[in-house]
Amino acid sequence: MSWLGPEEWQAVALSLKVASWATLLSLPFAIWVAHLLARRDFPGKQVVNGLVHLPLILPPVVTGYLLLLTFGGTAHLGALLTNLGLPLAFRWTGAALAAAIMGFPLMVRAIRLSIEAVDTHLEAAAATLGASRLQVFATVTLPLALPGIIAGAILGFAKAMGEFGATITFVANIPGETRTLPSAIYSFLQVPGGETAAVRLVVISIIIAMGALIASELLARRVSKRMEGA
Amino acid sequence: MTQPALSVQLTGQRNGFLLDVRFDAPPGLTVLFGASGSGKTSVVNAVAGLDQHATGRIALGGHVLMDSATNLHLPTQDRRIGYIFQDARLFPHMNVRRNLDYARRIARAPLDTTEWNRVIDMLGIGHLLDRRTANLSGGEKQRVAIGRALLAKPRLILADEPLAALDEARKQEILPYFERLRDEGDIPVLYVTHAASEVARLATTVVALDQGGVVKQGTAADVLSDPSFIPGDVRSVGAVIEAYVVTHHEDGLTELEAGGIPLHLPRIARDPGTRLRVRIAAQDVILSRDKPKGLSALNCLPGKVDQVHLGDGPGAVLSIKTPAGRILARVTKRSVKAMSLTEGVQLHAIIKTVAVAPGDVGGPKD
Numbered sequence A: 001m002s003w004l005g006p007e008e009w010q011a012v013a014l015s016l017k018v019a020s021w022a023t024l025l026s027l028p029f030a031i032w033v034a035h036l037l038a039r040r041d042f043p044g045k046q047v048v049n050g051l052v053h054l055p056l057i058l059p060p061v062v063t064g065y066l067l068l069l070t071f072g073g074t075a076h077l078g079a080l081l082t083n084l085g086l087p088l089a090f091r092w093t094g095a096a097l098a099a100a101i102m103g104f105p106l107m108v109r110a111i112r113l114s115i116e117a118v119d120t121h122l123e124a125a126a127a128t129l130g131a132s133r134l135q136v137f138a139t140v141t142l143p144l145a146l147p148g149i150i151a152g153a154i155l156g157f158a159k160a161m162g163e164f165g166a167t168i169t170f171v172a173n174i175p176g177e178t179r180t181l182p183s184a185i186y187s188f189l190q191v192p193g194g195e196t197a198a199v200r201l202v203v204i205s206i207i208i209a210m211g212a213l214i215a216s217e218l219l220a221r222r223v224s225k226r227m228e229g230a
Numbered sequence B: 001m002t003q004p005a006l007s008v009q010l011t012g013q014r015n016g017f018l019l020d021v022r023f024d025a026p027p028g029l030t031v032l033f034g035a036s037g038s039g040k041t042s043v044v045n046a047v048a049g050l051d052q053h054a055t056g057r058i059a060l061g062g063h064v065l066m067d068s069a070t071n072l073h074l075p076t077q078d079r080r081i082g083y084i085f086q087d088a089r090l091f092p093h094m095n096v097r098r099n100l101d102y103a104r105r106i107a108r109a110p111l112d113t114t115e116w117n118r119v120i121d122m123l124g125i126g127h128l129l130d131r132r133t134a135n136l137s138g139g140e141k142q143r144v145a146i147g148r149a150l151l152a153k154p155r156l157i158l159a160d161e162p163l164a165a166l167d168e169a170r171k172q173e174i175l176p177y178f179e180r181l182r183d184e185g186d187i188p189v190l191y192v193t194h195a196a197s198e199v200a201r202l203a204t205t206v207v208a209l210d211q212g213g214v215v216k217q218g219t220a221a222d223v224l225s226d227p228s229f230i231p232g233d234v235r236s237v238g239a240v241i242e243a244y245v246v247t248h249h250e251d252g253l254t255e256l257e258a259g260g261i262p263l264h265l266p267r268i269a270r271d272p273g274t275r276l277r278v279r280i281a282a283q284d285v286i287l288s289r290d291k292p293k294g295l296s297a298l299n300c301l302p303g304k305v306d307q308v309h310l311g312d313g314p315g316a317v318l319s320i321k322t323p324a325g326r327i328l329a330r331v332t333k334r335s336v337k338a339m340s341l342t343e344g345v346q347l348h349a350i351i352k353t354v355a356v357a358p359g360d361v362g363g364p365k366d
Helices: A006-039 A045-057 A060-071 A076-083 A091-117 A120-128 A133-162 A163-170 A180-190 A193-228 B042-046 B096-099 B102-109 B113-123 B138-150 B168-184 B198-204 B219-224 B335-338
Strands: B006-014 B017-026 B029-033 B057-060 B063-067 B081-084 B156-160 B191-192 B205-210 B212-220 B238-248 B251-258 B260-264 B275-281 B283-287 B297-312 B315-322 B325-332 B347-353
Touching: A006 A045, A006 A091, A006 A133, A006 A180, A006 A193, A045 A060, A045 A091, A045 B017, A045 B238, A060 A076, A060 A091, A060 A163, A091 A163, A120 B057, A120 B081, A133 A180, A133 A193, A163 A180, A180 A193, B006 B042, B017 B042, B017 B191, B017 B205, B029 B042, B029 B168, B029 B198, B042 B057, B042 B081, B042 B168, B042 B191, B081 B138, B096 B102, B096 B113, B096 B138, B102 B205, B113 B138, B138 B168, B168 B198, B191 B198, B191 B283, B198 B219, B198 B238, B198 B275, B205 B219, B212 B219, B219 B325, B251 B275, B260 B297, B283 B315, B283 B325, B297 B325, B297 B335, B315 B335, B315 B347, B325 B335
Parallel strands: B017 B212, B029 B191, B029 B205, B081 B156, B156 B191
Antiparallel strands: B006 B017, B006 B057, B057 B063, B205 B212, B238 B251, B238 B275, B238 B325, B251 B260, B283 B347, B297 B315, B297 B347, B315 B325
C-alpha cells in the first residue's frame, strides 16, 4: 500500500496481530466463563460476574496500571513470565493481554446470552442418549450458540483493535512494538503536519471496523439459518 | 412373578406435594396414568435421572439406577433410557440421519446396520434421512424421535405423553408404532399419559396415579372395567374387550366376534382372524332389561350387573359381565332406581356401532 507510510503500515499490521492474538486466546476462556454464568449455580457467582465486568466500568488507565503492577518487569509474576521467555511489559504481547482483558466482558456478555438461548430440553435429550456433560456441550450447546459466539468474538476483536488507555499505560507507545492504530493516531496528532497520516489511519480504522461488523453479520446469519434446519 | 422389568419406589416431598409411589412393572408396556399434578412427571424425572435429588429406589431389571439409601444416583447418560418426549426434541442443527445416529456417534460404537435398517423400516422414515428436522410434520418428527431413542439401544423406553402435542390424525399415525414396540420388542416401555383411549389401546399394565400416590394397578382390562375408578374426566370412562375380526361386509361394516357375540363396527382395516382390543366408552352404552326390538343399534350384549358405583353427581357407572368380557355403562342414578339395577340383575347392553371411533380399536394385546 503505497499511500501508507512505513510507520503507518507498521501500526496497522501490529494492531491486526495484537487484536487477533487477543481474540484467539481469550475466546475459549470467554466461552467457558459464559457457560459457567449461564448454566451453573455456584457460590460466588456474583463475584465472578462482577470481576468479568470490571474492565468495562473501570477507567482503562486503572486497568492498565493494575496490569503494570501485576506483570511489570519488577513484579513477581512479570519476572517469572520474563524468565519463561514471555515478557509482557512494553512488548506487543502485553498489548495483546491488555486488549484481551478489555474485550473480555463484551465477549462474555454476547456468548452468555446465546448460551442462555439454547433450549435446555435439547441438552437433557442429549444426556438421555448417552452424552456426558462435555459431550452435550460440544455437540449441542456449542453449535447452537455459534452465532452468538461469532458475534462475541468479532465484538472482542473490534474492541481489541481500538483499545488505547490500558494499552498505553501498560506497554507505552513504542513504534514497531506497542504502537497500535489508536496509539499511532494519537502520536501523529501530537506532531505538526501529522494530521494527514492520522486521517489515513482513521479511515483504515473505520474500514476494518465496518468490515468486521459486516463479516460477523453475514456469518451469524448463515450459521443461524443452518441451525434452524432450513 | 419373576424379577420385575422396572421397580419404582419413590417417596418424599416433591414440588410442593407428598409423593409415595411404589410399583413393579412386568415386561411389556406399562402405562403411568393420571391427571396433571398426579405425580407422573416426578416419577418420569426420577427414572430418567433428570431429578438427581429424588428419594427412594429405582431398578431396571437387575440394574439399580437410583437408591437414595446408598446415595446412588446414576447420571442420566449412564442409565440407557430411551426417552421419547412430548415435543420430539430433535436437534435442529442436525439432519434426520445425524439425529438418529447421535447416540452411536457419542458412544463411538460401530454402526449396527441390521438394527439401523430394522428401526428405519419399522418407522417408515427411510425417505426422511437427509431432510432437515424443521421441515418435518409433527408425526414425522415423533417417528424420528422414537427411532432415535430405539437406536440408542436402551434398556427401557420412557415415553412422556408422546402424543399429547399431536392432532387426532397424527395420533392414529403414531399409536401403531407403540403397539409394535409393545408386541415385538423385548424392551420394557413406561408410557405416561392422561388419555384413557391410549391406556385402552396400549397398556399391558396400568399404574394409575392420583395426588402423588398409586390408586390402582393391574392389567388394562381389570383397571378400566372397575366402575369405581374414574380416570379424571368421567366422560373418558370405558372398558376394553378383546375381539377378533370375522369378516368385512359390503356396506362398510366390519364384523367382529367377542366371546361368541357378534359385534358390528365401522370398517377396521385388519385381516379376518386378527385379534383386537376394542374400547367401549361407558357413555355410549345403553341398558335395557328386555331384549330390545326395533332398534337401530346393531350391537347387543346380554349380561349381568356386576357392580354399581354411584357417583357424586347425577350419574352412576355400572360394570356388566357379558360373554365378551366386562364392560362399563354410564347411566343416571334415576335410571338405576327406575330399572332397579342392582347386582345380579340380567339385562342387555346396547352399543351404537358408529360410537366406536377408529382410535378405540387397537392391535392385539400380547
